[in-house]
Amino acid sequence: MSTAPSTTTDEAPQQPAAPEPASRGPWAPLRPLVLRLHFYAGVLVAPFLLVAALTGFLYAGAFQAEKIVYSHELAVPAGDTKLPISAQVAAARKAYPDGTVTAVRPSPADDATTRVLLSGVEGVDATHSFAVFVDPYTGEVRGGLEQYGSTGALPLRTWIDEFHRDLRLGENGRLYSEFAASWLWVIAGGGVVLWLSRRRALRKVRGASGRRRTLGLHGTVGVWAAIGFFFLSATGLTWSQYAGTSIDELRTSLGGATPSLSAAASGGDHAGHDAAAGDGGNGEHGVGLDKVLAAARAEGLGDPVEIVPPADAESAYVVKQVQRSWPTKQDAVAVDPATGEVTDALRFADYPVLAKLTRWGIDLHTGVLFGLVNQIALMLLALSLILLIVWGYRMWWQRGRGSAFGRPIPRGAWAQVPPYVLVPLMAVIAVLGYFVPLLGIPLAAFLVVDVVLGEIAHRRGRRASA
Numbered sequence: 001m002s003t004a005p006s007t008t009t010d011e012a013p014q015q016p017a018a019p020e021p022a023s024r025g026p027w028a029p030l031r032p033l034v035l036r037l038h039f040y041a042g043v044l045v046a047p048f049l050l051v052a053a054l055t056g057f058l059y060a061g062a063f064q065a066e067k068i069v070y071s072h073e074l075a076v077p078a079g080d081t082k083l084p085i086s087a088q089v090a091a092a093r094k095a096y097p098d099g100t101v102t103a104v105r106p107s108p109a110d111d112a113t114t115r116v117l118l119s120g121v122e123g124v125d126a127t128h129s130f131a132v133f134v135d136p137y138t139g140e141v142r143g144g145l146e147q148y149g150s151t152g153a154l155p156l157r158t159w160i161d162e163f164h165r166d167l168r169l170g171e172n173g174r175l176y177s178e179f180a181a182s183w184l185w186v187i188a189g190g191g192v193v194l195w196l197s198r199r200r201a202l203r204k205v206r207g208a209s210g211r212r213r214t215l216g217l218h219g220t221v222g223v224w225a226a227i228g229f230f231f232l233s234a235t236g237l238t239w240s241q242y243a244g245t246s247i248d249e250l251r252t253s254l255g256g257a258t259p260s261l262s263a264a265a266s267g268g269d270h271a272g273h274d275a276a277a278g279d280g281g282n283g284e285h286g287v288g289l290d291k292v293l294a295a296a297r298a299e300g301l302g303d304p305v306e307i308v309p310p311a312d313a314e315s316a317y318v319v320k321q322v323q324r325s326w327p328t329k330q331d332a333v334a335v336d337p338a339t340g341e342v343t344d345a346l347r348f349a350d351y352p353v354l355a356k357l358t359r360w361g362i363d364l365h366t367g368v369l370f371g372l373v374n375q376i377a378l379m380l381l382a383l384s385l386i387l388l389i390v391w392g393y394r395m396w397w398q399r400g401r402g403s404a405f406g407r408p409i410p411r412g413a414w415a416q417v418p419p420y421v422l423v424p425l426m427a428v429i430a431v432l433g434y435f436v437p438l439l440g441i442p443l444a445a446f447l448v449v450d451v452v453l454g455e456i457a458h459r460r461g462r463r464a465s466a
Helices: 027-069 085-095 155-166 170-197 210-238 243-253 268-275 289-298 353-365 371-399 419-435 437-465
Strands: 100-105 114-119 129-134 141-147 305-308 317-321 332-335 342-346
Touching: 027 155, 027 170, 027 371, 027 437, 085 100, 085 114, 085 129, 085 141, 085 289, 141 155, 155 170, 170 210, 170 243, 170 437, 210 243, 210 353, 210 371, 243 353, 243 419, 289 305, 289 317, 289 332, 289 342, 419 437
Parallel strands: none
Antiparallel strands: 100 114, 100 305, 114 129, 129 141, 305 317, 317 332, 332 342
């Protein structure tokens, strides 16, 4: 939610707050602590959140931009009869003979091209594929582009995706996005608590001016967007570098791991070697692509699908649905290359609940679950976060006097929290910090620095009064 918040003079006393009457409960001494955490977390984390929001805004819009920029490769005039998949792959290999076929995505719609994915193509990132686009009616090759990920991102969206995820700095760059996701829910939650605790008259924007108007805008927009921020933070952490590992382990321990398909061929070594006798560079093994696709269709796998050739002589073809929009289509089957028979099937309906929720959460976060509506919602959330950051820093500026830039929130609030509240709170923070290290480590560092600075200030005060 809010990212560089501050307070009006009625919210933050310039000296540590005096103990509140017991009748007011534990919240009275907690509020200054939440305010201080919200303020400093906002000031320090806001630059990372700003980058994430800006790149996230661009990424959400990249889906539609991709359709325009690469319309020649993606779209064809609808025809009457589509060529066999094997013929389309042969046309792609004739135009691009380098590399090896690693997957084929048959045309999913009447006006869409078929994608033949190649690996080992010179000049293509080893973690990416080279996609050859084929007119399914004529066999005309419409071009080739580098592709990344299960959603088939092309160069424009890939570049923005990588910048959003890791600033294009590789694994080390992923720390920035995990840091932002780790703190977003904390800042959002703190902002909601502070907004709800304010007197109703002070929440109004209409008729207010100056800093109070900025605060009103900041709080109102932040509260409305808070649920979206909680969601983005939680789903962003699911595939982060450190917290994501903890989440995966927890999900597995609860029986919510994503199930896998057995891709072993059933015919034994002899059948496996016979099946691999085809031209592996074309993805044709044993019975071939056309019969494999027909077997998958017979099992109910409708478009869009991806056909993955056997990895080796002991493996089967894998045909899997790749629709991650609603309704989700993620069924998969393994087809023996020697006989063309289905040897294993995996249905999305049989996934554990946690695995389904993880799939839907990630797809909603990346803007594919509900298509254009999903993407517009993400852009609005990103825009809200950008505005909150701007308003937050503006409030910090407005807190200053004269040329002073942003007076800080005074320290010492934690000392006013009753032990029966502070001890459980610290225990919860310790557990969260263990599972979300890019929240726990910076928070511990901040507390250490704050205590040290407080002690230095206290000793200077004693010397001055001596």
